[in-house]
Amino acid sequence: MMTHDTLRKLHAMKLFGMARGFEEQLASTTAGPLSFEERLGLLVDQEFTWRESRRLQRLLQAAKLRESAACIEDIDYRPGRGLERSEMASLSLCNWxxxxxxxxxxxxxxxxxxxxxxxxxxxxxxxxxxxxxxxxPLLLEDLAVSHGDGSFRKRLTQLSKVDLLILDDFGMATMNAGGRNDLLEVIECRCGVRSTLITSQLPVDRWHDYLSGGNPTVADAILDRLVSGSHRLELKGESMRKQRNRKTGPA
Structure with a gap:
């Protein structure tokens, strides 16, 4: 009865990791010889681990990563790709x-x-x-709509608070004057405070031409904030999709 009441209270306080650990200790024969301090320490460890796992799940869900299974440990360093293990090891520390x-x-x-x-x-x-x-392209569409419904400032504030903003497919679609100005606002509110990661088929030395559109001043402002002091990763070699298709294709 006392055990049931203890578990009920742990769940009521949302100490789910500790509750699970308590049940495991009750069912285990190895927990008996442990001291009170040791058993309590194990319960605290399990609660901490449970909360860290839940937080990571929430962060990954909110991130909406297109390649949800991608991780640093699985990076392909084959020769010719342009990736250095030492550089990626440094970036994996996330000091940047x-x-x-x-x-x-x-x-x-x-x-x-x-x-x-x-x-x-x-x-x-x-x-x-x-x-x-x-x-x-989708972000710029969203921002264009937000001008119409009056939510642009709110959206900009949300983007300014994200520790890492990943903008995929830079240079894939034509950018109009409104899009350039909106991109400048996004980059400006993050510059020097929050990090932005951009992927593009265009080499960086062609970004100014893409962004200028008759207004080189805006292009200069965007690139000055994006490129200055940035880390550049220039991937090379054969398409990874073709290599995967060969591996999974008929023998």
Whole structure:
């Protein structure tokens, strides 16, 4: 009866990890010889682990990573891809996020830009930081609509608070003057405070032409905030999709 009451109270206080650990100790024959301090320590550890796991699940769900299974440990370092183990090991520490630095990932179609961005996003979530993944064309569409319904400032505030904003497919769609101005506002509210990761098929030296559209001043402002002090990852080699298809195709 007392055990049941204890479990009920643990659940009422939302100490679900501790409740599970308590039940496991009751069912285990190895917990008996442990001291009170040792058993309590195990319960606290299980509660902490449970909460950390739940927080990671919430962060990953909110991140909406396109490649949800991508992770740093599975990066393909085969020769010719343009990835260095030492550089990725440094980036996996996520110090660049705390410093508000950006990452620019470029490369041809199928080279694994989006997958790598998601792997870095996954790693940032593991550090307990917030991530938001979105294709840039869709973000610009959303922002254009938000001007009409009066929610633009609210949306901008939301974007400014995310520790890592991943903008996928930069340069894939034509950008009008409104889109350029909205992108500048997004980058401006994050510059030096929050990190932005951009993937693009366009080499960085062609970004100014893409962004200018007759207004080089806006292009200069965007690139100055994005490129200065950023980490650049230039992927190379054959399409990863073609390689996967060969592996899964008929023998």
């Amino acid at each position: 996020v705390g410093q508000g630095h950006n990452i620019l990932v470029t490369g041809p179609t199928g080279s694994g830009k989006t997958w790598l961005a998601c792997a870095l996003g996954n790693q940032v979530c593991r550090q307990g930081l917030s991530v938001n993944f979105i294709r840039l």
